[in-house]
Amino acid sequence: MHNMTKATKELLEKFKALSRKERLSLLREIDEFELEAAPIPDWQKKALEEALDDERKNPDEGEDWDHVYKRLMSRYSRPGLQRAVSEAARQDKRASSSRP
Numbered sequence: 001m002h003n004m005t006k007a008t009k010e011l012l013e014k015f016k017a018l019s020r021k022e023r024l025s026l027l028r029e030i031d032e033f034e035l036e037a038a039p040i041p042d043w044q045k046k047a048l049e050e051a052l053d054d055e056r057k058n059p060d061e062g063e064d065w066d067h068v069y070k071r072l073m074s075r076y077s078r079p080g081l082q083r084a085v086s087e088a089a090r091q092d093k094r095a096s097s098s099r100p
Contacts, residue, residue, distance in 0.1 A: 024088050 004012070015023060040048075055062070073085065 020084075024084055027084070028088070 015026065018026065069089070
């Protein structure tokens, strides 16, 4: 917090005062905003298209998403964020499974 502006520190304090559900919702909104703001370079689009083509041709190959997700979260995530994202994923899974 040492290098933050006064306005950023005030926002952080307001963020901390939110409920857990509100914080997770805000984090999702920020993440979506950042994704939309970042252009995808042509080389990355090409790599994604190639991966999708390969998946279409070989749908039974590759790893299960839950396994990949857990491996990535254990390797790259901070413990607090990992718990929050895991809980959000469980909530999303429950919500989608309860839909008709």
